[in-house]
Amino acid sequence: MPEIDPTEFVQVEGDQQSLQFQDPKQQGNFELGVCMAIYKWDELTTAVxxxxxGPCSADKRDWISGVVIDLFEEKIVDVALIEETLLYAMVDEFDTEIDNDSALEIGDLIMKIYKDCAIQSYDRVDQLYARYQEKEANGASKLQVKVGSDPNNPDSSEDESDEEDEVPQLQEDDMAVDEPEVQGPIVDDDGFELVQKKGRRR
Known part of the structure; x- marks a missing residue:
């Protein structure tokens, strides 16, 4: 790997107020490129x-992408600033300290993406996006580890699917989840009105 210069920077030209591109195509490709660079960061992928x-880890990754994009609202940005932003985000949001140069590599990649977009060259962004889509198609970027440490959060789709799996065990002929509780003593799953041999205690 070629040596990375952490002091490499970009700055505004003329009377521009920030490094953001005025051309929507340039800005759009840059923002996509930043997201793809963040998704390419293996250490962050492992944390997510x-x-x-926590249960919002994927949202935090997208938030980090937004934070990096916002850095370019300033008049000057260097590779070291991007690296520091990524490292602090990992500590603050994931309680994880990175002791290698991976954040520096992502910072360097983002700097290259910005310079590419500045000359309206989008090949690098297209390649990163194509690789991301390929991973999505193969399921490689999907969440592989089941979250079992947060049973009180019903927001995740996995928790919802678990609840759906339990419904047939509670009532054989009724598809509605709420109705068994309304029918009173006939229902035995709560164990308050009737105790039957086939009843389950939760």
């Missing part, structure tokens, strides 16, 4: 897949 940032 294992929910080190």
């Amino acid at each position: 897949d294992n929910s080190w940032g």
Whole structure:
């Protein structure tokens, strides 16, 4: 790997107020490129897949992408600033310290993406996006680890599917989840009105 210069930077030209592109196509490709670079960061992917940032780990990854994009609202940005932003985000959001140069590599990649977009060259962004889509198609970027440490959060689709799996065990002929509780003593799953041999205690 070629040596990375952490002091490499970009700055505004003329009377521009920020490094954001005025051309929507340039800005759109840059923002996509930043997201793809963040998704390419293996250390962050590991943290998200294992929910080190809690049940909203995937949302935190997208938030980090937004934070990096916002850095370019300033008049000057260097590779070291991007690296520091990524490292602090990992500590704050995932309680994880990165002791290698991976954040520096992602910072360098984002700097290259910005410079590409500045000359309206989008090949690098297209390649990153194509690789991301390929991983999505193969399921490689999906969450592989089941989250079992947060049973009180019904927001995740996996928790919802678990609840759906339990419904047939509670009532054989009724598809509605709420109705068994309304029918009173006939229902035995609560164990308050009737105790039957086939009743389950939760």
